[in-house]
Structure formats: structure tokens, C-alpha cells
Amino acid sequence: MVWVADLNETEGGSVARRTNGKYLPLDVTSEPACQQAVWQVGPLDVLVNVAA
Amino acid sequence: MIEKTAAADLDRLYSVNVRGVFNCCKAFVPHMLEQRRGSVINMASIGGIVAIHERLAYTTTKFAVVGLTKALALDHSNTGVRFNCICPCRVETPFVLARLKEYPDSQSAYREMASTQLNGRMARPDEIAAAALYLAADESAMVTGSSLIIDGGWSAGK
Numbered sequence: 001m002v003w004v005a006d007l008n009e010t011e012g013g014s015v016a017r018r019t020n021g022k023y024l025p026l027d028v029t030s031e032p033a034c035q036q037a038v039w040q041v042g043p044l045d046v047l048v049n050v051a052a
Numbered sequence: 053m054i055e056k057t058a059a060a061d062l063d064r065l066y067s068v069n070v071r072g073v074f075n076c077c078k079a080f081v082p083h084m085l086e087q088r089r090g091s092v093i094n095m096a097s098i099g100g101i102v103a104i105h106e107r108l109a110y111t112t113t114k115f116a117v118v119g120l121t122k123a124l125a126l127d128h129s130n131t132g133v134r135f136n137c138i139c140p141c142r143v144e145t146p147f148v149l150a151r152l153k154e155y156p157d158s159q160s161a162y163r164e165m166a167s168t169q170l171n172g173r174m175a176r177p178d179e180i181a182a183a184a185l186y187l188a189a190d191e192s193a194m195v196t197g198s199s200l201i202i203d204g205g206w207s208a209g210k
Contacts, residue, residue: 029073034079043083046188049073050095 003041006051053106074197075118081124081133088132093187094121096137096202114139118199124142125197134196136187141203142166142174170205 002021006012008024016023024040027033028051059134073094084090101115117137124135142148142165155161166173182187186192201207 028075029067030074030108031071031078034075038079038083041080043087044080044090045084045087046091046093047080048093048095048184049076049187050200052069052095052097052134 003044005037005041054108056106057108062112065109065113068118069110070116070120073117077120077124081128084133085128085131090133091188091192092121092133092135093184094137094201096121096136096139096208098139098141100141101136101201101203102207104162121199121208122197134192136192136195136198136200138180138187138200139201139203140175140180140185140207141169142168143180143187144174144176148174160198168206169203170208173204175202175204 002016002019002022003024004012004016005024005026005028006015007025007027009023012025013023015021024037026037028049029051075091081090081092084092094117096117097110097114098104099111100118103111118139121135121137128135144177147167152158152161152165162174169175180202183202187195187200
């Protein structure tokens with residue numbers, strides 16, 4: 001399963017659809033939001049940090 | 053340039069480029085360590101290898117991403133979890149292509165942006181994705197703490 005986390009629902013959702021993944025709204029500047037994301041997503045094999 | 057860089061600019065870029073990576077690693081890496089497997093791939097930049105002219109805040113944050121990646125790899129060596137970053141040159145992302153269209157002479161703007169690469173072009177997104185796939189796969193099992201440079205020769209010298 002691929003999760004695409006993005007603040008921008010339009011772009012994040014588009015990438016998720018193209019990758020047969022799921023979109024997760026996430027503000028990576030928020031530590032509580034990232035911690036909460038773990039409970040939604042579960043353990044990962046690969047984490048790619050591309051926000052910039 | 054320091055005269056043109058506000059502290060707020062630095063804080064804004066730092067919060068996304070550095071704290072964002074830190075926050076996601078802090079949230080997800082403990083589970084990877086428990087599983088004793090995983091690959092973390094941080095998107096840095098060629099600006100994390102060599103300074104980019106008039107991009108003080110950006111360069112500062114990307115050097116930090118490279119340092120963060122290496123520190124993670126060192127602290128969690130021999131755990132089964134690998135930490136690497138990718139350092140691309142300018143890439144023809146949809147964002148960059150949209151910005152190029154805003155110039156009166158977009159072809160000239162492209163040539164200027166492409167001129168920092170020795171091969172005279174920007175990278176394609178799929179060329180960066182291929183590097184991420186490699187770092188995610190078992191074929192890169194021996195690779196951790198690395199900064200994979202994909203820069204068309206930018207950092208080779210001027």
C-alpha cells in the first residue's frame with residue numbers, strides 16, 4: 001500500500017490516484033499531526049520525505 | 053544574500069525542509085526499528101552538497117537534511133533500517149514548468165536554469181524516481197548514510 005501525505009488535497013490526491021494509493025492530509029511541520037499519521041497509516045517499509 | 057534573507061524566510065523553509073523531515077522520521081522510524089527493516093529516503097538537493105548562488109536559506113536547510121540523514125544512519129547503524137538522501141539538480145517538475153511559462157521568454161529561462169548542469173538540461177522527474185526506487189529496494193542493501201547526487205555534473209566543478 002502506498003500512502004501519499006500532502007497538505008494539498010488536490011495534488012496529493014492526484015498522486016495517490018495515479019499510484020493506486022491512499023491520500024492522507026498532513027502538515028509535516030506539525031509533530032502531533034505526524035504522530036497521529038502513524039496511527040492511521042501503520043508501520044512503513046519505506047518512508048520518502050519529499051516536502052520542500 | 054544575507055541582506056536579502058529575512059529570519060522569517062529561514063524559519064519558514066526550515067520548518068518544512070528540516071522539521072518536516074525530522075517530524076516524519078520521529079513518527080515512523082521507531083516502528084521500522086521495531087521491525088528491524090526499512091528504508092528512509094530524504095529529498096535533499098544539490099544545494100545540500102554545494103551552495104547555490106543567492107539561495108542562502110534554501111542551501112542552509114538542504115545541508116541540514118544531508119546532515120540529518122547521515123546522523124540518523126550513524127545512530128541506527130546495524131539495525132536493518134537504512135537512511136539515505138537524494139541530491140537532485142534542477143528538475144522539470146510541474147511546478148518548475150509552470151513557473152517557466154510565467155517568463156516572457158520561457159525558452160531562454162529554461163536554458164538559464166539548465167545551464168547549471170554540465171549536460172545542459174534539467175533532470176526529468178522519472179530520473180529522480182529511479183533513484184528513490186533503487187534506495188527503497190534490496191539492491192541498495194549496502195547503501196546507508198549516502199547522499200545520492202543526480203546533478204548532470206553540477207557539482208563536478210565550474
